Amino acid sequence: MLSKNLMAASSKPLILAILRGGENYGYQIIQRVKELSGGELEWAEGMLYPVLHKMQKDGLVQTKWKLSDNGRMRKYYRLTTKGREALNNEKQQWLKVHGMLEKVWQPDASLGTT
Amino acid sequence: MAAGRFPGNYLITFGGNVFNLEQAISMWKKSLRKNPSLEDGYIEELEQHLRDFIDECLNKGMDVEDSFNEAVKSIGDAKRLEKEYFKSRTVVPLSNSLTGRLWMPALFANYFKIAVRRLVRNKSYAFINIIGLSVAMAASLLIVLFIAYELSFDSFHAKGDNIYRLNEIQKLKGQSTQHVALSMYPMGPTLKQDFPEVKDFTRVLRGPSVVNKKDKYFVLDMSFHVDPAFLQIFDFEVVHGDPATSLGQPGNVILTRATALKIFGTENAVGKQFEADSAVHTVTGILENVPKNSHLQFDALFSVMSAENDWMRDNWDSNFLVTYLLLEEGIDIKKLESKFPDFLTKYIGEDATETYTLYLQKLSNIHLGSMDITHDYRNFQKFNINSIYTFGTLALLIILIAGINFMNISVAQSSVRSKEVGIRKTLGAFREQIKRQFISESLISTIASFLISIGIAFLVLPYLNDVIGRELNLSLLTKPLFVFTLIGVSLFVGLLVGLYPAFVLSAFSPAKALVKKIHSKGKYFSFRSFLVVTQFAISIALIVATGITIKQLDFIRNKNLGFETDQVILVKMNNTANEKYDLLKNEMKLNPDVIDVTHSSQKLVNNIHQMGVRYEGADDVVKLSISNVSVDYNFIPFYEMEIIEGRNFSEEIKTDFTNAYIINETLQNQIGWENPVGKRIKLAWLEEMGKVIGVVEDFNFNSLHNKVEPLLMSVQGWGASDLAVKINASAAGRAISQIKDTWNKHVPDRPFEYEFMDEHFKSLYESDEKTSNVISLIAGLSIFIACLGLFGLSSIIVSQRTKEIGIRKVLGASLIQLFSNLSSDFLKLVLVAFIISVPVTMYFMNSWLDGFVYRIEPGVWLFVLSGLLAIFIALITISFHTVKASLTNPIKSLRYE
Structure with missing residues (x-):
């Protein structure tokens, strides 16, 4: 189970990455996040939306209301160029963190002195 | 009863036992909407999410209510949502300067x-x-439109500011002082000749009401005889013909487009002819139909010369027409009016000013400023300012x-x-x-x-x-x-x-x-x-x-006027109808639905024209000028008026024709006769003194805005203006159609036209x-x-x-x-x-x-x-x-x- 803080921090790259595969609407994005987390999601689903709105405001995504097959209106989100740049940026940062953590967590490196 | 606790502590109770999903969703939305941070678009998006979630739960086999509750729970608490939304929207102001804060266009x-x-x-x-x-x-807005319309009356005349109507204040002996929109025939030309201030004039006299092309008769609602200057003074739009010359000759006539179409079937009827008043008239011009916001409404203008005769030309005694004057620019009206008394003295005589005062009424005041003016017959839809x-x-x-x-x-x-x-x-x-x-x-x-x-x-x-x-x-x-x-x-x-x-x-x-x-x-x-x-x-x-x-x-409508107006129709008469009056009357009365027939020289419920009257006072003959009407013998019983002294006119008594008079109470009181029957009185121009044979109870022959004035009635041979027929209420339609047949048989030269008397009465209070x-x-x-x-x-x-x-x-x-x-x-x-x-x-x-x-x-x-x-x-x-x-x-x- 992920902690709240970590979830909040990771939500942005997560969403950006999901949207890289093409435009998508809120419910599907949430389903995708759920899937990735193996069903262990700490935050309420509604919380996704303020994040999306914030991203829209920052110019990372664009939105469009579309009529879906079952006759419902859905708001689709799509990455902008700025969004793609942001995704790359996030990726670099996360990979850096990942690399750092990996290095410190090598069994011989960490426990060597004890 | 199903109750669910929703995020945000909104307790929602559903009526009935069956869970209604749509109702539940709409209440959930309503609870979100109370939150100022949630915009409609956000709520819409959340709703779609909720629905997708519910669908999925239903697919898994959960029941509707559980699915709904599950979905609401998973979307999360409204208060937290609100916080997040708020965070995502907060703007940190960049400038904090004073002017920046007072002028923030973004805030608008x-x-x-x-x-x-x-x-x-x-x-x-x-x-x-x-x-x-x-x-x-x-x-x-509607009131403003109405006011603008009323104020627009007569505003289309370019020279409007210098056009005035010549009115009189009459102090007739025996009659209350009255303002009238009447003047005398020679006044217009004489004023123009005597006063340089008067640039031009036109008189407006009543014209023929029926014209004919051979055997075809046409009724004109309103026609005038006017002076040639009429179209130079007023700006009625000329379609065909020359406004400067078209009324210059006797027999000239100008029609409106609608009238031309009615009589000749064509709008350009210039040069065509018809007859009226046993003379031939030639159309010399066509006018556009008169705008509704004109106080003068007419469908034909005849030359004044077609009507002029010797009696009129020098008649400084009778007021039977309207005179309009076009004055020079910038004239002092008061100063001009102050010269009128001398003018009257010069042409009428020493005591003319005792009876008459002349004054000028501006064209723009005629429509709205004439409520105190009587004998005002050419004032369409006149209204109170x-x-x-x-x-x-x-x-x-x-x-x-x-x-x-x-x-x-x-x-x-x-x-x-x-x-x-x-x-x-x-x-x-x-x-x-x-x-x-x-x-x-x-x-x-x-x-x-x-x-x-x-x-x-x-x-x-x-x-x-x-x-x-x-x-x-x-x-x-x-x-x-x-x-x-x-x-x-x-x-x-x-x-x-x-x-x-x-x-x-x-x-x-x-x-x-x-x-x-x-x-x-x-x-x-x-x-x-x-x-x-x-x-x-x-x-x-x-x-x-x-x-x-x-x-x-209501009071006015139901007030007892002193005579009966119900079920009386009035038919306009012409010469033929007058000549054949007895025949018409007898034949109409054969109809069981016709109760009685009478006529009079002027119709009731109008101001009745005042004429000179002489009576023998204690010492000498006294002059009066009072309302006078010539009637049929049965006039008083016909209208169910009350004779309070003396008797009614009788056909049996020879002298009752022209020499017998019935007076009203007001006249009796004014003269001060205690026993009026037998007193000697006559119309001014008759040779012989006649006698009062009866006194009739006062009846309101004029609008109830006015009090009852003195009235003199007699049977004269002048010819009547209106035929009055009292008909059976239950068979009005049949009666009128039979009256029409009788009329058409005997009066071929005057199409049958009628009005109900009580309607005419109502029109006074329009x-x-x-x-x-x-x-x-x-x-x-x-x-x-x-x-x-x-x-x-x-x-x-x-x-x-x-x-x-x-x-x-x-x-x-x-x-x-x-x-x-x-x-x-x-x-x-x-x-x-x-x-x-x-x-x-x-x-x-x-x-x-x-x-x-x-x-x-x-x-x-x-x-x-x-x-x-x-x-x-x-x-x-x-x-x-x-x-x-x-x-x-x-x-x-x-x-x-």
Whole structure:
């Protein structure tokens, strides 16, 4: 189970990455996040939306209301160029963190002195 | 009963046992909408999410209610959502400089957004405000259109400023002083010849009413004989022919397009001929149809030379026509008028000024300024200028009432807005900015109302035209000046009604506003009470005014005139009809549906022409000039008039023809005869003295605006103007068609035309009737708008007192007690309004009633009744909310908020 803080921090790259595969609407994005987390999601689903709105405001995504097959209106989100740049940026940062953590967590490196 | 606890602690209970998904979703949405951070678009998106979630649960086999609850739970708590949304929207202001804060154009977008959102979310109050205001604006717009139309009368004549009608004030012996729109035949030409100030003149005499092409007869509604200068003075549009010469010869005639089409089947009939008054007339010009906003209405203009004869040419004795003068630019009217007495003395004689005073009436005053003028036969739809003022006042009052609604509801809602004001102030808003915000809210409402009002006016206009008999249209709205004025006035109203709420609401101290809700309390003498009192005082005054005008007009309609007008039809006669009168009369009377037939030289319910009369006084012969009518022998019994002394005319007695007179009571009293029968009297120009044979009880032969004047009746051989037939009420249609057949058989040269006498009678009060209609319409609207306001106000005040009501109820207050407690505040205001409005209304209505010689005395009960009606209507209006509040379970009212 992920902690709240970590979830909040990771939500942005997560969403950006999901949207890289093409435009998508809120419910599907949430389903995708759920899937990735193996069903262990700490935050309420509604919380996704303020994040999306914030991203829209920052110019990372664009939105469009579309009529879906079952006759419902859905708001689709799509990455902008700025969004793609942001995704790359996030990726670099996360990979850096990942690399750092990996290095410190090598069994011989960490426990060597004890 | 299924109950679910939703995020945000909103308890929702569903009615019935069956879970209704749609209802549940809509209530969930409603609970979200209460949250100011959630915009409609966000909620929409969340709803779609909810639905997708529910669908998925249903697919898994869960039941509907569980799916819904699960979905709501998973979307999350509204308060947290709100926080996140708020975070994602917060803007950190970059500049904090003073000018930057006072001038923030970006804020206007926000004001607009908040205003629109508030309108959408508080639909009922927005409805009250906007509908009230737009109905009021529509009513005012229509009134303005009406006033503009009335003022437009005769405005299309380019020389209008220098055109005057020559009127007389007549002090005839034996008759009350009267203003008449009549003058003498030689006056026009003589004035032009004697005074350089008079540039030109035209006389207007009644022209033929029937013309014929061989055996085909055509009725003209109104034709005139006019001088050749008529078309140089007035600007009636000439379609064919030359206005300068077309009336220069005897036999010349100009037709309007419609008349030409009627007679000749073509619009250009120049050169064609027809007969009238046993002479041939040649069409020398065609005019465009006369505009409806012209006081002169005609369908043909004959040359004055076709009518002129020796008797007329030098007749300084009879007034039977209208004279219009075109004066030189910049003439001092008073100075010109002061020369008229000498003029009269020169041509009529030494004592002419004792009888006549000449004066000039400006063309633009004729339509609206002629209510005191009688013998005014060429004045289409003449109207009272005072009614114009009244209507203008009404337009202002109704806007005032709607504006007050706006102010009251805005201020009463202050408890809802106080938090917003508090936050804005905390975040650094100046009072000035908050004022701007509230004013822009009222401006948006006013502009919306203005647009709606144009729509309403457009829809209502055809009906209104029907009621008032005018042809108003919205073409004024294409004139930029008019439109800008309207928009300007609307904005001004918006500013005015926004100012008071803006001042009140922006004055809240942020600390107080945030800590607790501020209720603007309705104190005894609060500004709000004052406004409500004003509204109701106006409404009550209008109800009373409506009551009085309706009663007065009803009184006139039903007043015993002293003769019977029911079931009498009047048929216009010509020479042939007069020659064959006995034949017509006898043949018509063979018809069982015809009760009686008579005739007279002038029709009743008009001012009857005054003529010279001589009677033998104690010492010598006395001269009088009084109303005189020549009648048939059976005239008095026909109209069921009462002979109080002497006898009626009799065909058996030879001298009753021309030498016997019946006088009315007023004439008897005026002369002072104690035993009038047998006294000697005659018409001025007759050789022989005749005798009074009877006295008839006074009857109102003129409009009831006037008192009964002296009247002399006799049987002369002059020929009559109107045939009167009394018919059987139950077979009116059949009777009229048979009368028509008889007429057509004997009078081929005058198409049959008739009117019911009581309709003619009604037409005398047209101006009064129209005014009364408009007043009652406005009264209805104003009470409606005032009640809308009261409805909104009571809803707000009752909701502010919800807790109090709950506590009272728990402590044992009965329904009646609660109801009267809640209603008494409002009723007190209505009562105060009543007390204020009575004396004011009394004053104005009395001055209106003074215009009638025969008038009602409005009793106290009329005021009491109107007051009760207003109280009753107010009570019903507020009872909607007060009863609801009184009935509410105290559990709910105590949990409220």
